Amino acid sequence: MLADKKILFIGAGSMAEAMISGFVQSEKISPKQIIVTNRTNEKRLSELESKYGVIGLTQNQLSLTEIDIFIFAMKPKDVAKAIETLKHHIQANQLILSVLAGIPTSYFEQILQNDQQVVRVMPNTSSMIGESATAISPGLHTTDEKIQLAKSLLECIGRIFIIDEQKMDVFTGIAGSGPAYFYYFMEYMEKEALKAGLEVENARQIIAQTIVGAAKMVQEQEESPTLLRENVTSPNGTTAAGISALEVYQGGLAISKAVEYATKRSKEISVQIKDSILVSID
Numbered sequence: 001m002l003a004d005k006k007i008l009f010i011g012a013g014s015m016a017e018a019m020i021s022g023f024v025q026s027e028k029i030s031p032k033q034i035i036v037t038n039r040t041n042e043k044r045l046s047e048l049e050s051k052y053g054v055i056g057l058t059q060n061q062l063s064l065t066e067i068d069i070f071i072f073a074m075k076p077k078d079v080a081k082a083i084e085t086l087k088h089h090i091q092a093n094q095l096i097l098s099v100l101a102g103i104p105t106s107y108f109e110q111i112l113q114n115d116q117q118v119v120r121v122m123p124n125t126s127s128m129i130g131e132s133a134t135a136i137s138p139g140l141h142t143t144d145e146k147i148q149l150a151k152s153l154l155e156c157i158g159r160i161f162i163i164d165e166q167k168m169d170v171f172t173g174i175a176g177s178g179p180a181y182f183y184y185f186m187e188y189m190e191k192e193a194l195k196a197g198l199e200v201e202n203a204r205q206i207i208a209q210t211i212v213g214a215a216k217m218v219q220e221q222e223e224s225p226t227l228l229r230e231n232v233t234s235p236n237g238t239t240a241a242g243i244s245a246l247e248v249y250q251g252g253l254a255i256s257k258a259v260e261y262a263t264k265r266s267k268e269i270s271v272q273i274k275d276s277i278l279v280s281i282d
């Protein structure tokens with residue numbers, strides 16, 4: 001299904017790179033099927049070319065008729081300009097994927113018309129190693145065939161979850177942004193480990209393995225995190241002491257608020273794009 005499909009990334013930043021890396025590593029897509037463009041940074045295009053073997057082209061060098069799948073991967077604030085340049089060249093049979101947080105499929109459908117087939121995608125940077133949790137929500141005109149195409153492409157970067165578009169904001173809050181919360185958590189664990197004399201490399205690997213193990217327990221044992229946590233917690237033991245600190249310092253509340261704020265931000269971006277007042281989102 002993916003053979004010979006030409007994929008164009010519009011945007012060459014961290015998310016595009018993570019997806020490119022995952023696609024190429026999967027060996028289901030050849031680097032030469034992937035074209036990447038950006039706004040001005042030609043050095044970045046050369047970097048991606050030499051790292052992954054993909055084709056970097058400036059916007060003037062692009063031939064859009066040969067593209068099967070467009071992947072919009074710029075910041076939400078930049079989408080209006082990007083789509084303005086491209087809209088007259090995109091055809092009805094070309095599939096649009098957008099990884100932009102907060103930008104609904106209807107935004108692309110309204111501008112491109114043509115009953116354009118759009119799929120909103122929320123990957124995360126673990127795409128880099130084929131371990132993304134990726135949500136997809138098809139737009140109004142997207143056929144089953146194109147949904148299957150999007151699925152088979154995105155399966156190269158991890159697991160796919162098909163969700164209703166109104167759940168995309170909370171998905172972004174837990175899984176799009178989620179890796180950053182875990183990295184934040186790891187930063188603090190590492191600081192404490194170093195204070196107590198562990199070597200940095202050792203500490204980092206110990207913490208990473210602990211998170212991988214806990215995540216795999218949830219995936220493979222099919223038990224709730226609550227039960228698994230209780231299994232670690234001996235009465236009056238070390239874990240009980242640690243968890244009591246999380247409670248005293250409102251760790252649970254902080255985590256809930258992180259998801260709530262990120263979800264809210266995704267919703268705000270949607271409202272701003274709807275009102276076309278998306279001036280500066282950085």
Ligand SMILES: NC(=O)C1=CN([C@@H]2O[C@H](COP(=O)(O)OP(=O)(O)OC[C@H]3O[C@@H](n4cnc5c(N)ncnc54)[C@H](OP(=O)(O)O)[C@@H]3O)[C@@H](O)[C@H]2O)C=CC1
Nearest residue numbers: 011012013014015038039040041074075076078082100101
């Ligand atoms: N980073 C993440 O973890 C995730 C990000 N996303 C989404 O991915 C998108 C990109 O994020 P990220 O990769 O972090 O952003 P970056 O800032 O790293 O990259 C943005 C890219 O967009 C390019 N760009 C800007 N305007 C245009 C334009 N008009 N035409 C073509 N290219 C353009 C920039 O090019 P130049 O450098 O030349 O200006 C740059 O290559 C965002 O919408 C975000 O919501 C989704 C899931 C996770």
Ligand SMILES: O=C(O)[C@@H]1CCC=N1
Nearest residue numbers: 100101172176177178
């Ligand atoms: O921070 C952001 O807006 C993007 C979307 C999800 C992860 N990064």
